[in-house]
Amino acid sequence: MRSRSIRWHLFQVLLVSIFPVGLFAAGLLYLHWQAQEHERERSQIQSVRLLAAAVDNALDSTVQRMSIFAGLWAANPASDAVIHAQARNALAANRDWANLLAFRADGTAVFRANEPFGTAMPEMKLLPQWQRVINERAPMVSDVFVSPDQGAKVVSIGVPVVRNNQVTHVLVARLNLRWFDELVTRQGRGGVAGIFDRNWKFVARGAEGEARRGTDPSQPLVEDIKRNPEGIGKYQNLNGAAVYTSWTASRHGWWVAFATPSEPVESAFWRYLGLLGALWAALLAAGVAYAVSKGRHIAGALESVKARAGELAASRTPSALPASRVDEVSEALEALDHASQTLQAAMSARDQSLETEQKARAAAEAANRAKDEFLAMLGHELRNPLAAIWSAVAVVRSDRHTREQLDFAAGVIERQSRHLKRLIDDLLDVGRVMTGKVMLERAPLDLAAAARYVVATLETSGRFAQRRLEVDTEPAWVDADHTRLEQIITNLLVNAVTYSAAGGRVKVRVARHGDEAVLEVSDDGRGIAPEHLDRVFDLFFQADSTVDRASGGLGIGLTLVQRLVGMHGGRISARSAGPGHGATFEVRLPAVEAGKQPALAAVPPRAAAVAHEILLVEDNKDERDTLRVALELEGHRVLHAADGVAALELLLRHRPRVAILDIGLPGMDGYQLARQARAASGPNLLLIALTGYGGAGDVQRARQAGFDCHLTKPVDVRELIHAIARNQRGLSPDQKIA
Numbered sequence: 001m002r003s004r005s006i007r008w009h010l011f012q013v014l015l016v017s018i019f020p021v022g023l024f025a026a027g028l029l030y031l032h033w034q035a036q037e038h039e040r041e042r043s044q045i046q047s048v049r050l051l052a053a054a055v056d057n058a059l060d061s062t063v064q065r066m067s068i069f070a071g072l073w074a075a076n077p078a079s080d081a082v083i084h085a086q087a088r089n090a091l092a093a094n095r096d097w098a099n100l101l102a103f104r105a106d107g108t109a110v111f112r113a114n115e116p117f118g119t120a121m122p123e124m125k126l127l128p129q130w131q132r133v134i135n136e137r138a139p140m141v142s143d144v145f146v147s148p149d150q151g152a153k154v155v156s157i158g159v160p161v162v163r164n165n166q167v168t169h170v171l172v173a174r175l176n177l178r179w180f181d182e183l184v185t186r187q188g189r190g191g192v193a194g195i196f197d198r199n200w201k202f203v204a205r206g207a208e209g210e211a212r213r214g215t216d217p218s219q220p221l222v223e224d225i226k227r228n229p230e231g232i233g234k235y236q237n238l239n240g241a242a243v244y245t246s247w248t249a250s251r252h253g254w255w256v257a258f259a260t261p262s263e264p265v266e267s268a269f270w271r272y273l274g275l276l277g278a279l280w281a282a283l284l285a286a287g288v289a290y291a292v293s294k295g296r297h298i299a300g301a302l303e304s305v306k307a308r309a310g311e312l313a314a315s316r317t318p319s320a321l322p323a324s325r326v327d328e329v330s331e332a333l334e335a336l337d338h339a340s341q342t343l344q345a346a347m348s349a350r351d352q353s354l355e356t357e358q359k360a361r362a363a364a365e366a367a368n369r370a371k372d373e374f375l376a377m378l379g380h381e382l383r384n385p386l387a388a389i390w391s392a393v394a395v396v397r398s399d400r401h402t403r404e405q406l407d408f409a410a411g412v413i414e415r416q417s418r419h420l421k422r423l424i425d426d427l428l429d430v431g432r433v434m435t436g437k438v439m440l441e442r443a444p445l446d447l448a449a450a451a452r453y454v455v456a457t458l459e460t461s462g463r464f465a466q467r468r469l470e471v472d473t474e475p476a477w478v479d480a481d482h483t484r485l486e487q488i489i490t491n492l493l494v495n496a497v498t499y500s501a502a503g504g505r506v507k508v509r510v511a512r513h514g515d516e517a518v519l520e521v522s523d524d525g526r527g528i529a530p531e532h533l534d535r536v537f538d539l540f541f542q543a544d545s546t547v548d549r550a551s552g553g554l555g556i557g558l559t560l561v562q563r564l565v566g567m568h569g570g571r572i573s574a575r576s577a578g579p580g581h582g583a584t585f586e587v588r589l590p591a592v593e594a595g596k597q598p599a600l601a602a603v604p605p606r607a608a609a610v611a612h613e614i615l616l617v618e619d620n621k622d623e624r625d626t627l628r629v630a631l632e633l634e635g636h637r638v639l640h641a642a643d644g645v646a647a648l649e650l651l652l653r654h655r656p657r658v659a660i661l662d663i664g665l666p667g668m669d670g671y672q673l674a675r676q677a678r679a680a681s682g683p684n685l686l687l688i689a690l691t692g693y694g695g696a697g698d699v700q701r702a703r704q705a706g707f708d709c710h711l712t713k714p715v716d717v718r719e720l721i722h723a724i725a726r727n728q729r730g731l732s733p734d735q736k737i738a
Contacts, residue, residue: 500525
């Protein structure tokens with residue numbers, strides 16, 4: 001029999017069953033979705049309008065009540081104590097108020113209703129945002145802001161008190177935002193309602209209101225709100241669930257949104273789809289029954305397709321292609337094999353893409369949170385020493401200071417400058433460690449000797465002032481980088497001193513236990529909460545998250561210690577009995593057999609006062625002049641220049657013994673200047689690089705350019721004098737470069 005097209009065989013069946021069902025299904029789905037979408041949007045927009053009206057009514061009510069109170073105050077010039085008593089009664093009678101405050105027009109505080117009249121309060125000033133109340137003599141509803149006296153996220157309403165046509169006071173009601181959370185919860189049943197301020201920050205929310213307050217909603221929702229004052233759309237909520245969200249504007253400049261889950265709407269679609277499937281199956285059965293009467297050749301061809309599909313679904317090895325009397329069936333069998341392979345590859349690629357996208361999103365969110373926390377901590381840690389330095393400068397500049405006050409100011413500047421340098425060094429070190437740019441230069445070292453040296457150095461610098469120090473060491477040799485090992489011990493000791501109070505005890509113990517060398521640093525200070533023990537080594541983590549941040553630090557010291565210990569093949573752990581019971585950090589490194597201990601340098605002594613003629617090249621005038629004065633106070637004669645061209649002229653004219661060069665100079669950089677200076681003066685010229693670039697590559701470039709010594713800013717003048725003194729003793733360039 002001649003093979004015929006499947007279309008020829010199924011033409012009559014298509015007319016009887018498939019074609020009518022397709023038309024019916026298309027019409028049914030179209031009408032269903034049109035009605036459902038229209039009703040859902042209408043209902044949800046109406047709900048958000050009612051919610052906005054409730055919010056407006058609540059704000060209007062507060063404005064009216066406060067205006068009445070302000071009017072009574074203006075009409076009755078009673079004493080502040082009487083007004084305070086009335087304010088306390090008003091606060092007790094209004095659950096939607098968290099507090100009631102009064103300020104004079106000049107910005108000074110009068111009272112807070114939640115405290116007795118006359119209670120000593122920290123200095124309070126009228127925030128600049130309430131200036132509109134005074135200027136416009138009209139009430140004003142604020143956005144979410146952080147209260148300066150409590151540090152909490154609040155929203156307030158201010159009204160003016162007008163006497164004799166002048167604003168004498170501003171009355172401010174701090175709203176009880178939990179009351180607003182309850183309001184939107186009651187009004188927004190069936191979904192989650194939220195209120196945003198003019199900056200699209202959450203004011204209140206029907207779920208997780210306290211946690212979400214002051215944060216941003218979904219960014220696509222914010223973009224749509226900016227384009228349309230009212231609307232509805234489908235978004236992902238803050239918990240990642242799909243929701244339909246409607247929004248509208250409040251009369252007070254706020255925005256109100258109402259979100260309902262999309263799952264019920266989509267489940268309705270699946271119910272309709274199930275109905276359509278049932279109808280389709282019934283009509284298909286009738287069509288198949290009719291088709292059977294058209295001939296077994298069609299049924300046999302379709303059975304061959306079914307058999308091949310079953311083999312592929314069961315992952316069995318496909319048998320030989322069955323013979324078919326229908327051309328399209330043969331082609332379909334071949335296409336089915338190819339489509340199955342393509343589909344599997346596409347599904348695998350889709351799953352991998354989805355997993356990659358989810359991991360990338362989680363990493364980006366975590367990085368963004370870490371960035372915000374780090375910037376806040378960095379700003380705090382930089383401002384504190386800068387504030388102390390600024391105040392010390394005022395003492396120095398005063399013409400009435402005593403010698404003791406001048407010494408005190410100089411000490412403050414020195415200590416805070418060292419603190420800033422340590423912060424910058426830690427930041428650079430942790431960056432190099434995290435990116436794998438730190439190379440260890442290992443050698444057999446006695447961990448006990450290194451610990452004693454670090455303790456002696458810190459004692460000399462006064463870091464253990466008012467602390468009881470106990471040192472218990474026995475030889476324990478390790479294969480380690482000398483500089484990084486001292487950095488580990490120093491960070492652990494500084495951490496112990498930082499978190500222990502004056503009069504506290506810091507204990508250092510070194511011993512060998514089997515195949516491991518153990519360093520233990522303990523203190524009896526603040527201690528660590530149990531829930532924080534697993535996070536103390538996380539980058540930027542700070543258990544002390546209070547605003548005062550009395551202990552300081554950026555939360556990178558222990559991270560740096562952990563990474564350096566890991567690079568040496570060791571491990572570090574933290575123990576604490578809880579807050580107030582101190583903490584112990586234990587470092588375990590692989591032990592090695594005892595070797596020859598390299599000599600540990602003593603704390604650099606003050607160089608002998610031998611006068612030199614020094615060329616100082618620095619484009620920053622303040623830094624250049626300050627360092628010039630410091631060197632002149634040591635008895636040196638200082639020539640100075642701001643660029644490379646002027647520096648070369650001075651070098652050729654005066655032939656100084658020492659040249660201190662900045663690297664980042666205009667026109668000719670410090671490396672070019674060093675090469676020309678070395679060519680002009682030969683090996684008798686001591687070249688010192690003084691720069692803010694402190695990486696290993698920067699030191700190598702300095703050596704290649706001809707520098708004898710590499711120092712990073714800010715430099716201790718004593719360290720600079722020591723470098724010059726080493727040159728007096730005739731050390732080789734390899735010894736001097738650092």
